[in-house]
Amino acid sequence: MAAAVNPIKVDAHTDQLISHAAHFLGRSKKDIVDVAVREYIDNHRAEIQESVTRALHQLDGTVAGSVSLLTGMSRSELDDLGGFADR
Structure with missing residues (x-):
């Protein structure tokens, strides 16, 4: 079964941070958010x-x-x- 895509909303500053991280790491914004959320949940x-x-x-x-x-x-x-x- 294909994974559902659900948009999330972040403020402009957070979006800019995600964009910069994605650019400089050569990854997509989706990948950056995915890894960040998984790490956050693991840490908490x-x-x-x-x-x-x-x-x-x-x-x-x-x-x-x-x-x-x-x-x-x-x-x-x-x-x-x-x-x-x-x-």
């Missing part, structure tokens, strides 16, 4: 994993858990606003 893998683990702990199958994750509000904050009846 533990941070990403920690966030995923926290999110999974919040998703306990309850409506309150889902709303808490989506809103960033704690269970006690949701309870202060009236809470949710668990099904």
